[in-house]
Amino acid sequence: MTTHFDSIQSKFDRLRKNKLFELLVIAVIIFSALMIGVKTFDIPNWLHTGLSVLDWGVTVFFLIEITIRFIGEPRKRDFFKNGWNLFDTFVVTLSLIPVGNNDMALIARLVRVFRVLRMVSIIPELRMLINSLLKALPQLGYVLLMMFVIFYIYAAVGTTVFASINSELWGDIAISLLTLFRVMTFEDWTDVMYETMTVHGWSWMYFLSFICLTAFAFLNMVIGIVVNVIEQENKEADAAEHAGEPTIVDVHRELLALKAQLAEQQRRS
Structure with a gap:
């Protein structure tokens, strides 16, 4: 049986x-x-x-x-x-x-x-992508935390300064966070900026600095972390696949050992 x-x-x-x-x-x-x-x-x-x-x-x-x-x-x-x-x-x-x-x-x-x-x-390739994202979460956590701090500071400033201009976009800090997310994704963000510039001409600095910090700096850091983890996963997969196979260093060492043995035999003869 x-x-x-x-x-x-x-x-x-x-x-x-x-x-x-x-x-x-x-x-x-x-x-x-x-x-x-x-x-x-x-x-x-x-x-x-x-x-x-x-x-x-x-x-x-x-x-x-x-x-x-x-x-x-x-x-x-x-x-x-x-x-x-x-x-x-x-x-x-x-x-x-x-x-x-x-x-x-x-x-x-x-x-x-x-x-x-x-x-x-x-599909193994898709599993590798998911595993890479999961392994990148600890590193991404600190980047996302810092990103939230920047969001929160800018949202507090936006609510304080721009609430009187448009309460639907800057009425409280929660709405301001949504507005800033819209700005970060470049969804008609210039309309938001030009509306505030009619009252505060300097507000373009507020939006450009926010975009440089979030859309350019932090998002590129996130992409870099994920790509780095994916490369490490690929290297580990290749190492596991070729485990036990002789490397170039091993072959070089064997050649040196053979040369030493031949030289010793010639010396004795």
Whole structure:
């Protein structure tokens, strides 16, 4: 009995690592995403019924796929040690909630939307990007904290000086924070600046200094941190892939050792 189960486990292990199987899973995920998009349009009832049947077919496929990956895992405990496996299992399990007219219908529809995120767990390059972002969070935290301090100072100044000009944009510090976010993203920020310049001609310095600090300095720091972490992840992945292979330094050392041995043999002869 154990030998028969080991044979099944070995077959499922080869199947889950098969590239064609991975491409099939990705194709089903994309198809599931397209079905969600189609359902947002005004479609005939017969098409809606057909999509509902296909949706259940996709759910059954994902359930079978998770089962294959679980059985194909040599050590079953390692399956649940992987965060992506837990995420996939959670999403697929919640997808079993029927979409009806009850209170759980909204949750069921939202879970089916999140099935698109399963593509991240399937494609290694996407997993590397997410892992890089997670590893960059500690460094990004200090940058974002400093960015919030700058936002808060400028919002307090803006509320104090510009509230009398336009209370809808500078009425309190919360609204001023939203206005400054609009300025940082360059969404019609010149209209905001020119409105304040009609009363305070020097206010252009306020906006330009804020943009230089946030949109240019801090955002570039965020991008730099993320890119640096991604490069480190790529180096670690390459090192793990080529672990055990001789490096140029090792080859050079071996050549020097051979030269020394040849020189010693010639000296003795």
